[in-house]
Amino acid sequence: MNHFDWDHSFYVDFDLAAGFSEKAEPTRRYLSQMKDMYYDSAAAEKILKTEDPLIYEFYELGFPEREGDLAFGTTILYPGKVGNEYFMTKGHFHTKLATAEVYYTLSGEGCMVMENPEGDTLEMPLVKGQALYVPRRYAHRSVNTGKDPLVMFFTFQADAGHDYGTIETKGYHKMVVEKGGETAVVPNPKW
Amino acid sequence: MNHFDWDHSFYVDFDLAAGFSEKAEPTRRYLSQMKDMYYDSAAAEKILKTEDPLIYEFYELGFPEREGDLAFGTTILYPGKVGNEYFMTKGHFHTKLATAEVYYTLSGEGCMVMENPEGDTLEMPLVKGQALYVPRRYAHRSVNTGKDPLVMFFTFQADAGHDYGTIETKGYHKMVVEKGGETAVVPNPKW
Numbered sequence: 001m002n003h004f005d006w007d008h009s010f011y012v013d014f015d016l017a018a019g020f021s022e023k024a025e026p027t028r029r030y031l032s033q034m035k036d037m038y039y040d041s042a043a044a045e046k047i048l049k050t051e052d053p054l055i056y057e058f059y060e061l062g063f064p065e066r067e068g069d070l071a072f073g074t075t076i077l078y079p080g081k082v083g084n085e086y087f088m089t090k091g092h093f094h095t096k097l098a099t100a101e102v103y104y105t106l107s108g109e110g111c112m113v114m115e116n117p118e119g120d121t122l123e124m125p126l127v128k129g130q131a132l133y134v135p136r137r138y139a140h141r142s143v144n145t146g147k148d149p150l151v152m153f154f155t156f157q158a159d160a161g162h163d164y165g166t167i168e169t170k171g172y173h174k175m176v177v178e179k180g181g182e183t184a185v186v187p188n189p190k191w
Numbered sequence: 192m193n194h195f196d197w198d199h200s201f202y203v204d205f206d207l208a209a210g211f212s213e214k215a216e217p218t219r220r221y222l223s224q225m226k227d228m229y230y231d232s233a234a235a236e237k238i239l240k241t242e243d244p245l246i247y248e249f250y251e252l253g254f255p256e257r258e259g260d261l262a263f264g265t266t267i268l269y270p271g272k273v274g275n276e277y278f279m280t281k282g283h284f285h286t287k288l289a290t291a292e293v294y295y296t297l298s299g300e301g302c303m304v305m306e307n308p309e310g311d312t313l314e315m316p317l318v319k320g321q322a323l324y325v326p327r328r329y330a331h332r333s334v335n336t337g338k339d340p341l342v343m344f345f346t347f348q349a350d351a352g353h354d355y356g357t358i359e360t361k362g363y364h365k366m367v368v369e370k371g372g373e374t375a376v377v378p379n380p381k382w
């Protein structure tokens with residue numbers, strides 16, 4: 001239950017390393033909710049036979065989708081793989097396509113995978129102590145390529161909206177995988 | 192010289208405690224540039240006879256003032272007083288009045304002083320590990336009430352615009368001062 005006063009200011013704690021809040025309630029995404037997003041569906045099914053791992057959690061604070069407001073919070077993306085593909089967030093376009101997002105990495109390491117409707121792709125590192133700019137018109141998904149949780153503080157326009165459907169059909173053009181002990185960005189064979 | 196690619200993503204370092212960037216250039220505000228904003232002008236003049244202290248510095252990255260973009264960076268506000276009034280930022284309304292701002296305090300302690308055009312005032316604590324929401328329509332000024340630099344990571348709509356003039360004429364309705372060894376929020380006698 002997130003009740004914050006967006007009209008008269010409020011503050012909310014986010015641990016500067018682990019990202020967790022004592023005051024706010026997180027939303028959690030488990031493998032079962034996004035198994036079809038991983039390329040190796042057999043590997044996903046095999047994991048789900050014995051457990052349903054938490055892939056990531058984030059705070060969205062119940063922000064009002066109003067012009068001029070900002071949504072913010074942290075995302076905690078856990079380390080792990082499905083087959084050789086690293087744990088990742090669902091990712092989305094903004095419904096108001098030409099709206100940006102800022103990510104400030106508090107701990108861990110990973111990669112932001114982006115693409116616009118024309119199919120131009122961008123991959124940028126997520127590094128502790130670096131802020132990353134997701135430009136307008138780019139769908140964005142974060143990927144944890146490390147051994148520890150990847151923790152990011154994010155901000156976006158509260159009226160941006162989230163479009164998960166477009167990118168769910170075939171997935172992103174690029175995948176981030178472990179290949180011979182190294183992290184590699186490879187084309188998604190579904191495209 | 193800040194050259195970042197707002198159309199194709201970029202990343203920039205901000206130290207998670209001290210706030211400084213190696214990649215970006217800060218803007219600096221010295222006492223001489225804002226001496227008339229402090230109530231005790233005699234105290235300001237006295238300091239300026241021997242030195243011109245750096246009050247705060249911030250990174251603005253040369254963001255484009257376009258719809259859908261976000262401006263972000265850190266502010267480093269130094270500890271100190273002019274008379275009994277704590278070091279503070281100039282503060283401003285946004286030209287697009289109904290646009291919010293998010294501050295995430297990385298270190299130090301202080302206070303955000305806010306007021307809307309109707310004269311309603313708000314004061315909220317700035318605490319390490321807490322994110323503060325500055326609501327739409329509120330002018331905002333941060334004040335360092337501690338002994339160490341107050342460091343904040345901020346984000347706002349890139350097309351919000353800055354209106355310093357309105358609040359410069361008479362200042363804010365409230366002042367943050369040291370009074371008998373304690374921090375106190377008191378009415379500004381100029382109002």
Ligand SMILES: [Mn+2]
Pocket residue numbers: 092094101140156
């Ligand atoms: Mn987004």
Ligand SMILES: [Mn+2]
Pocket residue numbers: 283285292331347
């Ligand atoms: Mn502002």
